[in-house]
């Protein structure tokens with residue numbers, strides 16, 4: 001699938017649930033209203049949709065959420081989708097997780113051919129971790145990350161940079177990830193969905209974080225690209241990669257190879273734009289996949305050139321109403 005700007009669409013992220021066992025302060029409000037069950041795709045429907053994308057040329061599937069591992073029977077979905085790894089149609093099946101259930105699922109996931117996992121860890125301070133996630137336990141998440149490594153998976157830690165919260169911990173995170181053999185990806189806060197606090201308070205530009213890190217670490221330019229928004233350097237002292245996702249301060253759209261499917265079957269062609277396609281209606285209208293394939297192709301033909309997130313400082317409004325947990329981070 002090639003979009004109007006010549007970009008090959010080879011990467012699909014699927015949010016398998018909007019639910020999560022954490023309530024990270026930058027992501028969700030304390031009291032969230034989750035979607036009614038009938039609106040959410042069944043695991044069989046997600047498999048059918050994911051498989052349609054693979055048939056149309058998607059090479060990489062990432063399951064996310066919400067928290068993918070809290071969805072009941074989610075392993076049956078991984079198992080079904082892993083058949084495309086066996087045929088070679090799919091090159092990678094992976095997930096982004098908060099790690100709370102990973103200790104239990106790491107080995108079975110690895111057995112199905114999941115080779116890499118992104119685990120979100122914003123701080124290594126247990127009390128602060130519970131504060132940021134409003135309910136998470138750091139030791140359980142670390143146990144999960146270690147279990148994934150033990151099972152042979154490559155672990156990448158995702159850390160959202162938060163002003164005055166984990167700002168002083170960046171050196172420690174680089175050192176710790178280096179010691180554990182984990183890559184680290186720092187993320188700027190994105191203005192998605194209503195949360196209880198003020199986003200402009202949380203925003204920490206990664207340009208500043210990077211220049212501070214460069215005072216202690218040797219950051220070697222790298223040509224590692226994932227087709228996504230991250231720009232990577234190699235930390236010479238640890239040998240691990242360090243990524244920076246800076247959607248607000250840099251434009252990364254020209255190499256975008258991805259689209260995102262929500263757990264209700266809405267396809268967003270761009271994380272930062274509202275335009276979408278309702279694939280659930282097409283899916284539920286017929287058991288035949290002809291219309292579905294056509295609807296996917298039509299949606300890709302509408303993939304926009306780029307996006308423009310703006311943190312609205314006057315009104316303190318999110319740039320987009322939907323939460324990251326709906327679109328899939």
Ligand code: SAM
Pocket residue numbers: 020024026027064065066067068096097098099118119120158159160187188189190191192324325328329
């Ligand atoms: N529950 C899983 C997890 O914790 O990784 C997957 C979903 S979560 C929405 C995916 C990633 O998005 C996490 O690394 C999270 O920190 C990040 N995230 C959520 N809201 C964000 C926001 N407003 N700005 C930047 N990153 C955000």
